[in-house]
Amino acid sequence: MVAEPLRPGQLRVERDGSRSRYAALLDGSVVGVAEFVEHGDVVAMTHTFVEPAQEGRGIGTILAREALADLRRRGLRVDPRCPFIAAHIARNPGSAELASG
Ligand SMILES: CC(C)(COP(=O)(O)OP(=O)(O)OC[C@H]1O[C@@H](n2cnc3c(N)ncnc32)[C@H](O)[C@@H]1OP(=O)(O)O)[C@@H](O)C(=O)NCCC(=O)NCCS
8 A cells, every 4th residue: 555645734743741752643643652761861762653554654754853853952862762763863864962871
């Protein structure tokens, strides 16, 4: 099945600090999440999930990009424990301030 491309503005990414996650909303409904754990100024990105029916449309990529941009704006460093986030950072050098050690 070929997924329909996303329309401009159809997808929104919101930080939900109370649930330690960024949520991807497609036409207002949550279709993906990027979970994190904060340790001071280091944020471990632990898990990313996109609803199976919505996979392969670029939602995970937009979620990763927006979450990392928000963390950078907040001056936080990223510990990419989730392999999908780690792969995104490897493909987009400079998208995150990485935690060292
Ligand atoms: C991984 C996941 C979040 C990707 O979401 P998505 O919306 O389908 O992602 P995109 O459409 O933006 O695809 C991005 C790219 O990442 C690749 N990718 C998929 N899973 C990956 C993984 N675990 N690690 C690295 N890259 C991955 C895709 O092949 C795709 O590459 P392409 O553009 O060269 O074809 C989603 O498939 C998912 O929820 N999987 C189950 C949970 C999981 O494995 N999470 C990741 C580990 S925490």
